[in-house]
Amino acid sequence: MKLVFATHNDHKLKEVQQLLPKSIELLSLKDIECFDEIPETGDTLEENAKIKADYVTQTYGLDCFSDDTGLLVDALNGAPGVYSARYAGEQKNAGDNMSKLLTELEGATDRSAHFKTVVHLNLQGENFTFDGIVEGEITTELHGKGGFGYDPIFKPNGYDKTFGELPSETKNAISHRGRAIQKLVQFLKKKAT
Numbered sequence: 001m002k003l004v005f006a007t008h009n010d011h012k013l014k015e016v017q018q019l020l021p022k023s024i025e026l027l028s029l030k031d032i033e034c035f036d037e038i039p040e041t042g043d044t045l046e047e048n049a050k051i052k053a054d055y056v057t058q059t060y061g062l063d064c065f066s067d068d069t070g071l072l073v074d075a076l077n078g079a080p081g082v083y084s085a086r087y088a089g090e091q092k093n094a095g096d097n098m099s100k101l102l103t104e105l106e107g108a109t110d111r112s113a114h115f116k117t118v119v120h121l122n123l124q125g126e127n128f129t130f131d132g133i134v135e136g137e138i139t140t141e142l143h144g145k146g147g148f149g150y151d152p153i154f155k156p157n158g159y160d161k162t163f164g165e166l167p168s169e170t171k172n173a174i175s176h177r178g179r180a181i182q183k184l185v186q187f188l189k190k191k192a193t
């Protein structure tokens with residue numbers, strides 16, 4: 001089975017490749033020579049994931065899945081949410097985003113937050129949605145250099161380390177994206193039988 005993962009993000013691609021069975025050939029946007037910046041104009045993670053998958057399926061005629069992820073901080077009424085990647089501006093810089101978030105949470109006693117990933121799959125003319133959530137809290141400073149995005153300031157519940165400090169195998173097993181992709185993988189395995 002050939003599937004396009006609608007992303008330009010090599011970190012995400014690598015993370016997902018580790019989770020998919022070898023029987024699925026995973027292609028990136030680069031692999032299909034799609035260098036377009038697909039606009040994420042939705043108001044929700046679900047809408048953005050669908051926009052990206054639909055763009056690839058309609059433009060290239062290929063089965064595709066895409067994801068959108070948001071960090072939702074309770075003390076900020078769910079912000080940055082759908083704007084997580086560009087929280088500190090259109091440059092989409094993880095360091096800037098983390099700095100802005102830590103500044104906004106200075107003095108906050110409630111630092112609870114959760115990551116949510118929504119995966120939208122277009123497969124053989126049908127579409128399906130899978131999601132994954134991981135609860136945790138925002139630390140007061142950066143810890144670790146692993147992962148990407150907000151990983152150095154997000155500590156999942158039940159762990160004393162941030163996603164930036166945890167080994168990638170551990171993170172993939174418990175992360176929002178890992179959980180959503182596991183649901184996708186289980187679904188694809190059933191489809192293949």
